[in-house]
Amino acid sequence: MLVAGAAACSHKADDGDAVTRLDVGVVAVIDIAPLYLGIEKGFFSARHLQVTPKPRSGGSLIVAAVVSGSQHIGFSNNTTLLIGASRGLPLRIVAAGNQAAAGDYAAIFVRPDRKIASAKDLAGRTIAVNNLNNVGPLTINAALQASGADITRVKFVEVPFPEMGAALAQGRVDAAWAVEPFASAIKASGGAKVLLRPYPLVAPHFPVASYFTSQSFAASDPDVVDRFRQAMNESLTYAQNHPDEVRRILPTYLSLKPEVAARVVLPEWSTDVGAPLLRRTADLAKEYGYLSTEPDVTRLIGG
Numbered sequence: 001m002l003v004a005g006a007a008a009c010s011h012k013a014d015d016g017d018a019v020t021r022l023d024v025g026v027v028a029v030i031d032i033a034p035l036y037l038g039i040e041k042g043f044f045s046a047r048h049l050q051v052t053p054k055p056r057s058g059g060s061l062i063v064a065a066v067v068s069g070s071q072h073i074g075f076s077n078n079t080t081l082l083i084g085a086s087r088g089l090p091l092r093i094v095a096a097g098n099q100a101a102a103g104d105y106a107a108i109f110v111r112p113d114r115k116i117a118s119a120k121d122l123a124g125r126t127i128a129v130n131n132l133n134n135v136g137p138l139t140i141n142a143a144l145q146a147s148g149a150d151i152t153r154v155k156f157v158e159v160p161f162p163e164m165g166a167a168l169a170q171g172r173v174d175a176a177w178a179v180e181p182f183a184s185a186i187k188a189s190g191g192a193k194v195l196l197r198p199y200p201l202v203a204p205h206f207p208v209a210s211y212f213t214s215q216s217f218a219a220s221d222p223d224v225v226d227r228f229r230q231a232m233n234e235s236l237t238y239a240q241n242h243p244d245e246v247r248r249i250l251p252t253y254l255s256l257k258p259e260v261a262a263r264v265v266l267p268e269w270s271t272d273v274g275a276p277l278l279r280r281t282a283d284l285a286k287e288y289g290y291l292s293t294e295p296d297v298t299r300l301i302g303g
Contacts, residue, residue, distance in 0.1 A: 067084075096207065108127065109177075128164050169189070
């Protein structure tokens with residue numbers, strides 16, 4: 001099934017060079033700005049790749065599409081990829097996605113009237129996250145442990161990012177974990193304060209997400225995968241060095257006003273997939289019960 005579905009489509013360009021068409025599954029977030037910049041700047045076309053982003057609502061749907069062969073490459077947070085690998089899904093990371101930035105790129109927000117002044121005060125409270133048993137709860141648990149909080153008394157509630165501000169304001173949750181641009185929206189609405197920034201407490205430059213393919217596609221079309229990696233690495237480096245261009249392109253694929261794009265906290269972009277921190281993420285996921293078996297991280301990153 002994988003071999004039949006994953007073969008990339010090619011056609012002859014006017015100059016006689018073969019152009020390979022690649023559908024890339026993405027979630028519409030700030031983190032994928034380098035992909036759109038790379039397409040605009042011609043980094044992919046220079047390597048005879050015609051890349052088309054295909055937005056989906058979540059990383060698990062993208063994983064399913066890549067494994068089935070309906071899409072060639074996908075973007076997903078690394079926790080989802082590690083969980084998939086632990087379940088035997090044939091995944092292969094081909095390029096870094098993004099790393100967590102300092103500041104309010106991702107933060108836990110609370111209402112001042114809830115008398116929550118420190119991480120330890122979250123014991124016995126409810127925290128809104130976009131997905132249970134995934135990167136949000138994982139990094140929050142790790143950050144709370146680092147802060148001396150009792151994570152066994154914390155309850156996570158699944159709330160979509162766009163609804164977190166309302167859930168917090170209405171008192172349906174005691175705290176909310178939001179990433180950009182939703183973090184900026186919560187700050188702009190007033191009535192909430194930042195309690196904790198989990199990512200830096202777990203590790204500096206925490207690798208949040210990656211671009212990946214199936215083991216089958218990596219084996220059958222290694223040249224295509226390598227050209228995508230080269231173009232993606234050029235795109236990541238360009239985005240990191242040109243934040244103004246990142247902010248310019250955000251409203252072209254997100255429902256984001258230019259004035260909001262101008263003030264959001266951007267993630268970091270590096271070509272390093274962060275193998276040691278991926279292994280630590282796998283250890284944390286196992287500790288918190290997200291994994292039933294140990295994933296082969298070396299195989300996942302193509303080592």
